[in-house]
Amino acid sequence: MDKMTRLLDEVELPSDIRGFSIEQLNQLAAEIREEVISVVSEVGGHFASTLGAVELTLALHYVFNTPEDRIVWDTGHQAYAHKLICGRRDRLATIRQLNGLSGFLSREESEYDVFGAGHAGTSISAALGMVEAKALEGSNRKVVAVISDGCLSAGLTYEGLNSAGHLDRDLIVVLNDNEHFIDPRVGAVSSFLSKQFTTDLGVRLQKNLSNLLRNLPSGENLKHAARKLRDSFLGLVTPGFLFESLGFQYVGPIDGHNLSEMITTLENVKKIEGPTLVHVMTKKGKGYAPAEEEPIKFHAVTPFHVLTGKAKKEKGPIPTYTEVFGQSLVRIASQNPKVVGITAAMGSGTGIDRLAREIPERTYDVGIAEQHAVTFAGGMATEGFIPVVAIYSTFLQRGYDEILHDVCLQNLHVVFALDRGGRRTRTNCNIC
Ligand SMILES: Cc1ncc(C[n+]2csc(CCOP(=O)(O)OP(=O)(O)O)c2C)c(N)n1
Incomplete structure (x- = not known):
């Protein structure tokens, strides 16, 4: 494609895309992917999650009047496309470097980053606060x-x-479901999402039941009863059940790479009153084959060759701190059957994954749940086990009260292995 005719060159802010056709938006999505691949392959950074969220980013900024309307991204590692169309294209290559762009969201950086992020799980509380403030105003x-x-x-x-x-206010939650954490996803709720849903059973059932309903003989009572039956039945086989029981209206699932479907759905959702959850299915690494095939490896990367996906800098002979930790833990746990390993969704990052491969029955990945990881360890310690809790220092802030209340005050033997304790600057975050 001729660089001079690129649509991305015409986009400085989200308002520039609002007059685009679906065809143009699709072209823009392709150009954004090219740009992200080109920049991240040079400077490294988070990668696969942004590639999966390109169309979602465009649809959101297309339908909502940002920055007046607020988009609160959770964690922020998937927001490179958002940065690109929110006035920061010229600085994307400085991302995660000293004095460069933050690798996550930053209120100092842009009025479009309405809530700073980096630690996971903050978006709904922050957005709800904004909804409440808006209602009061x-x-x-x-x-x-x-x-x-x-x-x-x-x-x-x-x-x-x-x-x-x-509170029952007009909060919209978009669930970007790519079926992954950094490592394979864990937990009862995620298996609820995948088992019940990704089989497509929900979609097929929804279609079949709606067809059946359409073909029923006339009679309002009969139709009403049939509709109720359909909704209750669907509730049992789609994740809607989970969110509806929490007071949300559930919409979806929709194809997170189909701009037209997403834009129509979001336009409709805008008109719904009360809390609404839109379930969007995306593919992590979308558009770059090596990342689609190995989303865990391409979650965050060092500079790599675009053609092969191979890292530019080969790993040296000296083992990393993480490897030494992982090997040592396996050795110690092999000698002592009371030793167990605990991680909070960072198995590969902390090196606990080595223990998971060697002694899976004594390794626990509890999900992005640092508080729970610490108290869970305290519980095991009361029964004579020696939990080794490996958490990056920044995320263990989440479990600080639990360290004091559930481990120290109770005089329990829990080993904390704090990773990435000393290499972070404000903008250069090596956390994940
Ligand atoms: C409190 C906290 N713990 C751990 C992390 C590290 N972390 C960054 S992204 C991520 C996985 C997030 O998975 P998901 O939300 O599904 O996003 P995806 O990468 O799949 O797009 C984790 C565990 C974090 N950012 N915050």
Whole structure:
């Protein structure tokens, strides 16, 4: 494609895309992917999650009047496309470098980053706060929280959902479901999402039951009863059941790479009153084959060759701190059957994955749930086990109270292995 005719060159801010046709938006999505691949392959950074969220980013900024309407991204590692169309294209290559763009969301960086992020699970609570403030002011602005499926393992997410169902305001939650965390996803709720849904059973049932309903003989009572039966039945086989029981209206699932479907759905959702959850299915790594095939490896990358997907810098002979930790833990756990390993969704990052491969029955990945990881360890310690809790230092802030209350004050033997304790600057975050 001729660089001079690129649509991306015409886009400085989201308002520039609102007059685009679907065809143009699709072209823009392809150009954004090219740009993200080109920049991240040079400077490294988070990668696969942004590739999966390109169309979602465009649809949101197309339908909602940002920055007046608020889009609250959870975690922020998937927001490179958002940065590109929100005035920061010229600085994308500085991302995660000293004095460069933040790798996550930053209120200092842009008025489009309405809530700073980096730690997972904050979007629903923050967005609900904005909705409530808006209601007190009598404003009509819309507030959308965009949360990925991994964040459904975070306790804070449920505190937000629970409160939202109770307050019953017009909060829109977009669930970006790519069926992954960094590592394979874990937890009862995620298996609920995948088992019940990705089989397509829900979609087929919805279609079949709706057809059946259409062909029923006339008679309002009969139709009403049949509709209720359809909805209750669907509730049992789609994740809608989970969210509806928390007070949300559930919409979806929709194809997160189909701009037309997403735009129509979001336009409709804008008119719904009360808390609404839109379930969007996306593919992590979309548009770059090596990342689609290995989304875990391409979650965050060092510079790589675009043609092969291979890292530019080969790994040296010296083992990393993470490898030494992982090997040592396996050795110690092999010698002592009381030793167990615990991670909070960071198995590969912390090196606990080595223990998971060697002694899976004594390794626990509890999801993005640091607080739970610490108290869970305390519980095991009361029974004579020696839990080794490996958590990046920044995320263990979540479990600080639990360290004091559920481990220290109770004089329990829990080993904390704090990873990535000393390499972070404000903008250069090596966390994940
Ligand atoms: C409190 C906290 N713990 C751990 C992390 C590290 N982390 C960053 S992204 C991520 C996975 C998020 O999965 P998901 O929300 O599904 O997003 P995806 O990467 O699949 O798009 C994790 C565990 C974090 N950012 N915050």
